[in-house]
Amino acid sequence: MLRAVHELLVFGAAIVAGAINSVAGGGTLVSFPTLIWLGIPSITANATNTVALWPGSLGSAWGYRREMRGIDSRAYALVVPSLVGGIAGAVLLYSTPTEVFDRLVPLLILFATLLFMAQEPIQRRFNMAPYRDARSHWLSWTMLFQLGVALYGGYFGAGIGILMLAALSLMGHTDIHQMNGLKNVLAVCINGIAAVYFMFTGLVFWPDALIMAAGAVIGGIGGARVARRVGRTAVRRIVVGIGFAMTLSLMLRL
Numbered sequence: 001m002l003r004a005v006h007e008l009l010v011f012g013a014a015i016v017a018g019a020i021n022s023v024a025g026g027g028t029l030v031s032f033p034t035l036i037w038l039g040i041p042s043i044t045a046n047a048t049n050t051v052a053l054w055p056g057s058l059g060s061a062w063g064y065r066r067e068m069r070g071i072d073s074r075a076y077a078l079v080v081p082s083l084v085g086g087i088a089g090a091v092l093l094y095s096t097p098t099e100v101f102d103r104l105v106p107l108l109i110l111f112a113t114l115l116f117m118a119q120e121p122i123q124r125r126f127n128m129a130p131y132r133d134a135r136s137h138w139l140s141w142t143m144l145f146q147l148g149v150a151l152y153g154g155y156f157g158a159g160i161g162i163l164m165l166a167a168l169s170l171m172g173h174t175d176i177h178q179m180n181g182l183k184n185v186l187a188v189c190i191n192g193i194a195a196v197y198f199m200f201t202g203l204v205f206w207p208d209a210l211i212m213a214a215g216a217v218i219g220g221i222g223g224a225r226v227a228r229r230v231g232r233t234a235v236r237r238i239v240v241g242i243g244f245a246m247t248l249s250l251m252l253r254l
Contacts, residue, residue, distance in 0.1 A: 014212035018219025047203035052212030064181030081147035086190035089154020112158030113243030153190040
């Protein structure tokens with residue numbers, strides 16, 4: 001009976017996370033803390049969440065395939081630091097003692113929540129920014145910045161999309177749809193290589209991962225309709241509220 005309730009809660013959290021990711025992003029702020037509250041060790045919960053939500057990221061990348069046709073081909077060089085940083089972050093997570101990561105979790109969730117709050121102001125800045133021919137500098141600082149983003153993404157992951165959008169804006173990209181498409185491709189690389197590492201190191205709790213993967217796909221396809229009826233603003237406020245509530249509750253548990 002307890003296991004059935006556990007599975008139902010995990011499945012429900014994944015549906016909500018999938019729906020939120022399709023509308024506003026930030027679903028990890030729902031699914032990851034849920035696993036922790038259900039008793040899954042924090043590092044295992046993080047790895048399981050990464051693997052479970054990856055199919056949804058792949059679907060999002062596929063959804064922007066048309067917009068990606070006109071993007072500067074040099075931008076695909078960012079795949080390299082994405083893969084390197086993703087695997088490095090995953091190895092770092094595996095090497096982190098559980099008790100240390102437990103103390104980092106509230107701070108990581110708080111950081112991700114603050115990034116989520118800044119998403120819309122950043123995107124408004126993107127839409128208003130005049131084109132600057134800054135792409136010639138991509139090989140110097142943007143590759144290094146992306147390496148840092150990927151390192152954080154492989155280690156924890158929530159909020160990497162916002163960081164990547166900021167970097168692409170400074171590169172000179174102004175088409176928000178192309179930027180979202182490239183951001184999703186890079187996120188697939190970061191989370192994908194981290195997920196493969198987690199699989200081979202045995203960090204994934206597969207009973208929950210499989211249930212969550214199904215829930216995330218369902219949430220991304222059908223649950224988004226409900227979220228859209230509620231409204232993007234309401235969804236964002238709910239996610240922010242959950243993020244702060246989870247941060248406070250996990251801090252009180254320390």
